[in-house]
Amino acid sequence: MERIRERLKNKSTSAETVKLRKRRSKLYDKHAGAKQEEFLGINIYVFSVAFRLVNCFFVQTSFVPDEYWQSLEVSHRMVFNYGYLTWEWVEGIRGYSYPLVFAVLYKVLHIFNYDVPQLLVWLPRVLQALLAAYTDVKLYMIVRNLENPDVAKLTYFCQLCSWFTWYCCTRTLTNTTETMLTVLALYYYPLPGSKTHNSSKYLTLVALAVIVRPTALIVWLPLLAFHFWRDNSKLRLILHHALPIVALSLGLTTIIDSLFHGQWVLVHWNFLKLNVLHNVSEFYGSHPWHWYFTQGFLVVLGPHLLFFLHGCSLAPKRHRVLLFTIAWTLIVYSLLAHKEFRFIYPILPICIIFCGTSLANLTTWRRAAVFFLVVANLLPALYTGLVHQRGTLDVMGHLQDLCDPATSNSSQPQVLFLMPCHSTPFYSHVHCPVSMRFLECPPDLAGDGSVEDEADDFYFEPLAWLRRTYPLQESLPSHLVFFNVLEKEISTFLEANAFTKQTEIFHAHVPEGRVGETIFIYTRQI
Structure with a gap:
């Protein structure tokens, strides 16, 4: 009887030990799983940040x-x-x-x-x-x-x-x-x-x-x-x-x-x-x-x-x-x-x-x-x-030179964008109060025709608009920025007012409508 009791006691102790080990194993697995998840989460954060920073600089x-x-x-x-x-x-x-x-x-x-x-x-x-x-x-x-x-x-x-x-x-x-x-x-x-x-x-x-x-x-x-x-x-x-x-x-x-x-x-x-x-x-x-x-x-x-x-x-x-x-x-x-x-x-x-x-x-x-x-x-x-549509950003990099009197050909540069309205960024990409103007195109909210769409007026008759807007040479801008599709239409104005091509910038392989394949910067020779 004593031997039987001792065997039963040993079996009971052994069963409790097995249960304890299993419980410890589960806790360890759970802790290890949590650690693994935490490590994975940190890795994903780090990789995501690195990936999106590369992404950022690869979008130009x-x-x-x-x-x-x-x-x-x-x-x-x-x-x-x-x-x-x-x-x-x-x-x-x-x-x-x-x-x-x-x-x-x-x-x-x-x-x-x-x-x-x-x-x-x-x-x-x-x-x-x-x-x-x-x-x-x-x-x-x-x-x-x-x-x-x-x-x-x-x-x-x-x-x-x-x-x-x-x-x-x-x-x-x-x-x-x-x-x-x-x-x-x-x-x-x-x-x-x-x-x-x-x-x-x-x-x-x-x-x-x-x-x-x-x-x-x-x-x-x-x-x-x-x-x-x-x-x-x-x-x-x-x-x-x-x-x-x-x-x-x-x-x-x-x-x-x-x-x-x-x-x-x-x-x-x-x-x-x-x-x-x-x-x-x-x-x-x-x-x-x-x-x-x-x-x-x-x-x-x-x-x-x-x-x-x-x-x-x-x-x-x-x-x-x-x-x-x-x-x-x-x-x-x-x-x-x-x-x-x-x-x-x-x-x-x-x-x-x-x-x-x-x-x-x-x-x-x-x-x-x-x-x-x-x-x-x-x-x-x-x-x-x-590649696609990068010219309107690149052109602003060229215009930044106008902020430095040492590199600018004009003491008081004036830039006119002859492009569809809002084609380029503006002062946020130049960051100096140089005179710049683009063709405006606000909607006619009143519906009475009192608001002028400069862009439509210009593209209807480019030469007539330029001559009407700048009747005197003293009022002419020092720089013109426009897409290449416009060059032929205003060539007589450019020649008559001593504008010469300074820079040609690639924009898009498949241009549409008023948007061209390249952008020209013309400078007036005073």
Whole structure:
């Protein structure tokens, strides 16, 4: 009996030891897993920052005028008290909150006497690159919280190799910041299965996105409605989260805008009234209703399109709200006459999630798919970032020499841009109060024909416009900047007034309309 008791005691002790070892092993595995996740997270952060900084300096082309005229030009005027504001700022349909970010950066540079053109141009871009890197990581974490690590890693890969993201994410466009804030808000949004839900944080980020660009509300309307429908404490959601955030953000932006506009102004209402109710945006061009479905969306997704469609067919039910958001955004923007690729940029990261799902399910063809995505995105990314439409930026580098009396041929240089309005940046890329003028083209808001479109008047009869505007040689500018397609039409004016070609700058291989392949700088020989 004693031996039996001893054996039972030994077995019991042995079983407890095994359990203890298993418990320790689980704790160790859990601790090791947490350490591994933390290490992986740090690596992704570091790699993302390095990748987007390279991205930043490999984008040396111009996309649309708004990346300067709705940000850097405004910031430059706010800090240095000279520059030009477009009609949107005069009419009060643009807010100063976004340019204020770059204005703070400019002010710091000015205080420490480092406000040179190169830093004024590139530091805002570097700031955008850092925000883009943070956004890449957050997109990875969104999918990591919803799916397995394999899907998260492949989504991260798809995000990094997207040519349109490469092309846009480091630009100082309001659409770029709107897209980044949308992704950051999605991280805290209560997606089915998400572990990082925080109503206050995601609503604050949504409010910031709307402040930067009011149309951000288009993307968020179905998501906000879905959250409200699923939330069990709707009254608390409205009273404790939504209303305080809306009131605070609206109050702060109204104060900021009113201070800089010099009068009480509600920018978001003015924006809605002019762009939607009065359809002023159509003045800048219109497209057929199906343009986003037949061209815009296809170009923005690019080589990712097939994987997006495949991922949609595999998407679980909990992701239907994201699919509905994509479809809703495309439909709403299709109802507006004026359409641009950048308008639907905020839904691209959402589409990338489905691309990651697709790659995760392509077990046999995954390597081939990865290789295809890298090669197919690399060519358009490098071409659009380094080659296409770079002349309008390069020309400003040449004009910087006019700020230095030692290198300038004229004691009081005057530059006239004979190009479609807002083709180039302005004082933010020259940074000296040299006299510059371009052809203006504000819309006729009153509708009575009282507003003159200088660009249309000039291109209708270029020679007649020049002779009428500059009847005396004393009033002539010292420098003319124009696309090569205009040279023949104004050649007699150039010869009669002793203008000679100083510089020829490449712009684009496939020019359109009034835009040429190269840009000329002509200097008057006095």
